[in-house]
Amino acid sequence: MQSVEPIIQLVGLGKEFQTSNGPIKALDDINLSIERGEIFGIIGLSGAGKSTLVRCINYLEVPTSGDVLFENQSLSAMSSRQQRLARQSMGMIFQQFNLLAQRNVLQNVCFPLEIANVSKKEAVERAMELLELVGLKERAKAYPSQLSGGQKQRVAIARALATNPKILLCDEATSALDPNTTKSILGLLKEINKNMGVTVVVITHEMTVIEAICDRVAIIDQSHIAEVGCVTDIFSGPKSKIGRQLILGDAAEQVIGFGNNRRIRISFDGRSSFEPVLSNMILACKVPVNIMHAETRDIGGTAMGQMVIQLPEEEIDQNRILNYLKTAKINFEEVKDYDL
Numbered sequence: 637m638q639s640v641e642p643i644i645q646l647v648g649l650g651k652e653f654q655t656s657n658g659p660i661k662a663l664d665d666i667n668l669s670i671e672r673g674e675i676f677g678i679i680g681l682s683g684a685g686k687s688t689l690v691r692c693i694n695y696l697e698v699p700t701s702g703d704v705l706f707e708n709q710s711l712s713a714m715s716s717r718q719q720r721l722a723r724q725s726m727g728m729i730f731q732q733f734n735l736l737a738q739r740n741v742l743q744n745v746c747f748p749l750e751i752a753n754v755s756k757k758e759a760v761e762r763a764m765e766l767l768e769l770v771g772l773k774e775r776a777k778a779y780p781s782q783l784s785g786g787q788k789q790r791v792a793i794a795r796a797l798a799t800n801p802k803i804l805l806c807d808e809a810t811s812a813l814d815p816n817t818t819k820s821i822l823g824l825l826k827e828i829n830k831n832m833g834v835t836v837v838v839i840t841h842e843m844t845v846i847e848a849i850c851d852r853v854a855i856i857d858q859s860h861i862a863e864v865g866c867v868t869d870i871f872s873g874p875k876s877k878i879g880r881q882l883i884l885g886d887a888a889e890q891v892i893g894f895g896n897n898r899r900i901r902i903s904f905d906g907r908s909s910f911e912p913v914l915s916n917m918i919l920a921c922k923v924p925v926n927i928m929h930a931e932t933r934d935i936g937g938t939a940m941g942q943m944v945i946q947l948p949e950e951e952i953d954q955n956r957i958l959n960y961l962k963t964a965k966i967n968f969e970e971v972k973d974y975d976l
């Protein structure tokens with residue numbers, strides 16, 4: 637088994653904001669471990685606490701309780717010099733790119749190197765290498781206003797990588813981009829992760845982003861982690877209420893109001909989604925079923941599927957189907973109205 641080594645650990649992390657309407661608890665008792673080299677997703681609805689969480693990781697927001705460990709060292713126990721070095725190891729990109737409008741592309745990428753006192757010659761060399769990596773070497777002299785959203789995000793990625801960070805924090809980095817541009821930026825993040833070994837933390841409200849690139853995902857809801865695990869496991873069997881809502885939302889709505897028969901949700905992994913699971917079941921049990929909802933998703937090249945079927949009226953037929961699924965080792969669960 638491959639050994640895992642945490643690069644970031646959040647231990648009992650909390651963040652409270654003082655506002656004129658009283659305190660707001662944005663994060664409460666967050667415990668998470670992000671492994672070196674993975675692409676880790678954090679997903680949740682608006683206001684769940686995602687941005688605050690990612691900003692606490694690099695101390696853009698200082699937590700009000702708990703601890704952030706970077707490579708097993710507590711950020712709060714570090715001297716300010718050590719803290720600055722740790723923060724240099726964490727690049728960050730944002731939804732609105734945050735480029736400096738008065739500086740051209742090359743000067744934007746050189747900026748963090750200037751702050752780190754790197755010589756101008758060395759900074760320009762490094763910046764040009766990074767611009768080549770993100771496919772924008774030819775636009776080095778352009779200003780941000782002359783670039784498309786996707787190009788601006790590529791410049792922001794090059795800038796974030798300038799100081800050779802070990803982690804890249806991405807706060808809704810593709811939320812302002814169209815689907816094709818999103819795809820190409822996600823492809824670039826995946827390449828950076830694979831080729832440069834940079835750990836990537838992705839904050840998003842979009843399932844498609846998680847599906848496209850993440851290895852593991854944490855679902856955050858109302859300041860708490862609702863569940864965490866491998867993307868394939870969470871997508872095939874979300875356990876928390878919010879996970880079910882985020883992942884099975886469509887299925888849930890579409891099965892309401894179709895009569896009172898029992899319904900089951902079949903989850904199938906990449907292997908079984910290519911097998912004719914339902915046809916085999918109907919042939920073996922010799923009873924018809926209604927398909928209430930079906931969908932498949934491509935997660936890292938593996939097809940994952942959910943299907944909600946309505947069982948036949950007769951109990952004996954229902955049992956035949958349930959026994960078939962158990963024997964065939966196909967994951968299923970009964971759908972209760974309160975799950976919908």
Ligand SMILES: Nc1ncnc2c1ncn2[C@@H]1O[C@H](COP(=O)(O)OP(=O)(O)OP(=O)(O)O)[C@@H](O)[C@H]1O
Nearest residue numbers: 653655660662680681682683684685686687688689
């Ligand atoms: N600086 C702040 N001062 C006061 N409250 C804040 C501050 N920053 C965030 N909050 C509150 O903390 C909670 C979590 O906000 P946060 O921005 O982290 O959520 P989010 O999941 O990123 O949502 P969104 O996707 O809408 O940005 C919200 O109730 C928000 O209003």
